[in-house]
Amino acid sequence: MKKAVAVFGTIFNNIKIVRQGGGMERVPLSYGPKKKFLARINSERDQAEKRSIAIKLPRMAFEITSISYDTAAKLNRMNKRLFPIEGSSVRKNTVMQSVPYKLGIQLNILATNQDDALQIFEQILPTFTPEYTVAIKNMEGPDTSTDVPIVLNGVSFSDDYEGSFETRRTLIYTLEFEMRVRFAGTVTEGKVIRIVDTYYYSRLLSDDDSPTVKTANPVGEENVRIIANDDDSPFDSLDSPLDITTTFGFDYASP
Amino acid sequence: MPRNVYFSQGTTAEKRLYEDIIIESLKIFGHDVYYIPRKIVNTNAIFNEDALSEFGNSYMIEAYLENIDGFAGDGDLLSKFGVEVRDQMNLILSARRWEDLVGRFSTDSPINIARPKEGDLIYFPTVNGLFEITFVEDETPFYQLQNLPTFKLTCELFEYNNEAIDTGVDAIDKFETQFASRTRLTLGAGSGTYNIGEDVTQGLGDKSPQTVITAEVAGDGTDYVDVSSITTSFDSPELSTQQFSITSGSIGNLVGAESGASYAITGIDGFNTIDDNDSDAQNIDFETIGNDFINFEETNPFGMPNVIT
Numbered sequence: 001m002k003k004a005v006a007v008f009g010t011i012f013n014n015i016k017i018v019r020q021g022g023g024m025e026r027v028p029l030s031y032g033p034k035k036k037f038l039a040r041i042n043s044e045r046d047q048a049e050k051r052s053i054a055i056k057l058p059r060m061a062f063e064i065t066s067i068s069y070d071t072a073a074k075l076n077r078m079n080k081r082l083f084p085i086e087g088s089s090v091r092k093n094t095v096m097q098s099v100p101y102k103l104g105i106q107l108n109i110l111a112t113n114q115d116d117a118l119q120i121f122e123q124i125l126p127t128f129t130p131e132y133t134v135a136i137k138n139m140e141g142p143d144t145s146t147d148v149p150i151v152l153n154g155v156s157f158s159d160d161y162e163g164s165f166e167t168r169r170t171l172i173y174t175l176e177f178e179m180r181v182r183f184a185g186t187v188t189e190g191k192v193i194r195i196v197d198t199y200y201y202s203r204l205l206s207d208d209d210s211p212t213v214k215t216a217n218p219v220g221e222e223n224v225r226i227i228a229n230d231d232d233s234p235f236d237s238l239d240s241p242l243d244i245t246t247t248f249g250f251d252y253a254s255p
Numbered sequence: 256m257p258r259n260v261y262f263s264q265g266t267t268a269e270k271r272l273y274e275d276i277i278i279e280s281l282k283i284f285g286h287d288v289y290y291i292p293r294k295i296v297n298t299n300a301i302f303n304e305d306a307l308s309e310f311g312n313s314y315m316i317e318a319y320l321e322n323i324d325g326f327a328g329d330g331d332l333l334s335k336f337g338v339e340v341r342d343q344m345n346l347i348l349s350a351r352r353w354e355d356l357v358g359r360f361s362t363d364s365p366i367n368i369a370r371p372k373e374g375d376l377i378y379f380p381t382v383n384g385l386f387e388i389t390f391v392e393d394e395t396p397f398y399q400l401q402n403l404p405t406f407k408l409t410c411e412l413f414e415y416n417n418e419a420i421d422t423g424v425d426a427i428d429k430f431e432t433q434f435a436s437r438t439r440l441t442l443g444a445g446s447g448t449y450n451i452g453e454d455v456t457q458g459l460g461d462k463s464p465q466t467v468i469t470a471e472v473a474g475d476g477t478d479y480v481d482v483s484s485i486t487t488s489f490d491s492p493e494l495s496t497q498q499f500s501i502t503s504g505s506i507g508n509l510v511g512a513e514s515g516a517s518y519a520i521t522g523i524d525g526f527n528t529i530d531d532n533d534s535d536a537q538n539i540d541f542e543t544i545g546n547d548f549i550n551f552e553e554t555n556p557f558g559m560p561n562v563i564t
Contacts, residue, residue: 003548010545013538014526014557020297022307023470023485024498025417025436026529028536032335040331042534043338052383054340054412056434056533061335110336112416114302127556135550145550165373165390166343166409 004181007136017119032063058111066104073100081141094190095141098182109173121173128152140184151178265400274404278349285317290357291376313422314357321345337535343411350404377410378427385430386410419484432473435483437528440520442478447516449480454512461505468499499523
């Protein structure tokens with residue numbers, strides 16, 4: 001979630017407005033929810049004297065408004081990703097299939113002038129068709145890059161210019177986004193299978209006999225144990241896994 | 256039926272006395288405030304709003320604060336946009352004093368009406384607050400002596416929108432220095448020291464008339480200067496929006512109007528100064544943390560933070 005907030009903020013942190021005859025300025029952006037005491041003391045942080053204006057405008061703020069499971073993007077839960085561990089060929093990091101969620105994020109634009117608000121608004125709209133996909137690193141495990149669509153689901157605005165002169169005109173444009181994120185579980189360390197006992201039928205069976213497998217002494221006679229060498233990778237995709245005449249990184253144990 | 260002619264409803268002398276009493280009361284019980292007229296530089300005729308305003312004068316006048324138990328309004332509140340202060344107050348001004356101290360100087364306003372105007376500012380030194388006049392009630396008290404001796408101003412704390420404030424009063428001008436968006440100009444070869452608050456200019460190109468970029472010095476450092484409230488001279492029928500540029504050829508140095516300091520501009524950074532004077536802004540935090548996760552193999556659709564060097 002923190003990644004999602006940071007990424008969403010990064011996308012919109014460089015919006016600019018221009019005033020004719022005036023300069024270009026970047027629009028301040030913040031994540032809406034805050035600790036109240038921090039917000040209060042921070043508001044006077046850089047000022048020797050008490051805060052003495054109402055607010056600085058224009059500005060933007062966003063917040064997470066909903067979280068729901070994304071059933072359409074569900075994948076087989078038994079999928080898992082393996083990641084090598086540096087310096088070890090016998091262990092692998094494992095992450096099970098991530099689960100998809102939809103984060104509803106609301107971006108608000110507050111301005112005193114319609115022109116300022118529309119400049120911001122019109123910079124954002126063309127990018128979302130209605131989605132803009134951003135790749136987020138390490139969302140589904142180490143060294144992964146996950147495409148995360150950010151979908152613009154709706155826009156609205158409020159302009160309460162009517163009424164008495166004593167009330168303030170508040171001009172807010174609201175953009176409703178949906179960010180399709182994935183949550184992956186903990187990275188667990190798993191051992192690689194290094195010993196395989198293969199059981200063969202001990203003899204040809206007559207039609208009357210039930211198939212039997214010699215299990216009393218699994219390693220011996222017709223049965224085979226395959227053990228990976230300590231230093232070798234157990235994987236060798238060039239060899240047929242059925243061709244036990246090759247070692248493909250394994251040694252046969254003595255019967 | 257005509258009214259009784261033996262009872263006056265206000266002779267000139269009575270009106271003057273009435274006004275004098277009001278003025279004396281305001282001088283005894285009132286506060287000194289600064290009246291700051293708004294100058295509309297550029298109007299948006301489509302949306303009926305001021306695209307660019309500035310405040311270039313201030314006039315001290317006595318005013319009575321009607322709120323005795325504190326400010327009206329919603330007070331300090333936390334909204335999704337950060338901390339907002341919704342303080343309101345009502346001020347009473349004498350109409351005659353306003354005309355003497357303020358009105359007769361307001362000759363450059365395109366809307367020349369003989370009363371305080373909505374949109375003008377009031378600086379209230381006691382609370383160090385900059386207020387915007389939202390409504391002027393000019394009919395209270397209502398013709399008791401056949402005149403209207405006072406103005407009642409409804410004011411609320413100003414929503415600062417990067418307006419230039421150059422009144423010549425430091426306590427007022429500091430609002431621009433404190434809150435205006437800043438651009439950091441890295442300086443190269445040159446000489447002198449810029450003064451905080453002074454205007455600096457850069458001439459662009461060799462066309463006549465030359466386009467001149469003007470800004471105010473808001474801060475400085477070892478090899479840079481922070482400027483705010485950037486404006487441009489009008490070099491064509493369409494208003495220019497050109498910005499500071501790196502010094503080269505016909506693009507000149509940054510020159511201080513008062514100090515005479517002159518340095519070449521070698522870098523322009525309008526991004527990393529966003530959070531400097533806006534405690535709620537998190538643009539740089541997002542950039543710093545978000546870039547650890549985001550994989551912009553192309554670029555940010557809204558532009559990478561462009562620091563021109």
